Amino acid sequence: MARTVIIEDHGGPEVLKLVDRPVGDPGPGEIRITQKAVGLNFIDVYQRTGLYKMQLPAALGMEAAGVVEAVGDGVTHLKPGDRAAYAAAPPGAYAEARAMPAAQVCPLPDGISFDEGAAMMLKGLTVDYLFTRTTPIKRGDWVLFHAAAGGVGLIACQWARSEGINLIATAGTDEKCQMALEHGAAHAINYRNGDFAARVREITEGRGVDVVMDAVGKDTFEGSLNSLRPLGMMISFGNASGPVPPVDLLALSSRGSLKITRPTLFTHIADHATCQEMAARLFAKVTSGAVKIEIGQRFPLDRIAEAHRALEARGTTGSTILTL
Known part of the structure; x- marks a missing residue:
């Protein structure tokens, strides 16, 4: 027993x-x-x-x-x-x-x-498939990662640093943002202080990120799409704030031929x-x-x-x- x-x-x-x-x-x-x-x-x-x-x-x-x-x-x-x-x-x-x-x-x-x-x-296996098996990510690329002070997020920050990838972290408090920075994030954004997508554009000099890794779901989905460069990849891998509502595929076209996937470990x-x-x-x-x-x-x-x-x-x- x-x-x-x-x-x-x-x-x-x-x-x-x-x-x-x-x-x-x-x-x-x-x-x-x-x-x-x-x-x-x-x-x-x-x-x-x-x-x-x-x-x-x-x-x-x-x-x-x-x-x-x-x-x-x-x-x-x-x-x-x-x-x-x-x-x-x-x-x-x-x-x-x-x-x-x-x-x-x-x-x-x-x-x-x-x-x-x-x-x-x-x-950790989630981080592995995000960085090595979902879409090509190379040294110097930009990745936006939500909830970066959580268990997956802190591993992702360190993984990105070890591979020379620029990771922009988001979190809900300044303390959590600091934790992400200490674990290898290149930048950190407190999403409670305004439009995180606008801040991502500032950090990347208007270009946007190559990949978004989003396990938050409903609350961050729209901003995540707005953070991507043309031809960028949206990886939606969780629903912490609730399921993502139905997606208009034309919205991916109008934002620059974006790609989207919903994988599971x-x-x-x-x-x-x-x-x-x-x-x-x-x-x-x-x-x-x-x-x-x-x-x-x-x-x-x-x-x-x-x-x-x-x-x-x-x-x-x-x-x-x-x-x-």
Whole structure:
């Protein structure tokens, strides 16, 4: 048995329940993992509220780190006793232990702690696909990144700096803007102080940015389009402020033949070999010191509702983990 967070109905943080559930043995292609730390992400909120539909009752959580206890038939890249971390479907990471598919579970280097592993996999692999797999981005290019003081954002700031990319960060307070600058952003804009798109134009001397990376959604979408240069790419990869309304494709034409995509991490990591390659790039960034994983908050598993409230209120910085 393992303590596990589930929901039986969609709704607010009050629907989160901590229960004891059987773990079971791993089947073919699976592992059983005892978890040491669990990551908190906005996708967990989307699933809890029903924005992303789930069959109920359901366990939540997509990211964790721990020790492999057993492996099923066909699993060759992990063995009992291995340290491991993952961002993977199906949900169920909010647990002391679980049996789960092995393909997206990655061996965790000794130089990375369990807390860091739990804080970095979903967020760091997201940054990897944003910068390496979505559209070509080269040294000297300009990227606008929203919510840059969050877990994904602080990794993105450092990643951009390590690649010679000029990242313009936005955040909701001067303190968060300063944090983004300290982590490698070339410029930072407090979006509460006016039109961020106008400020982007000033910074880029009227040209606009090559790429926008926007996980905020509804509140920033229009300004994001207004920040792009002709032929620029809009990457909408989250909905923290709500879903983006329907888009008039002619608006992309009139703004300069803009491009737009709505990717998800789990498409990029669906292939086992690709997932392991992406994780290797992320681990190399961290072990080299180019990227430091900032853990801003820790909550015990039994305070999961409080953790969700803090995340939704944008009251967190860096990554948030659940301790076990």
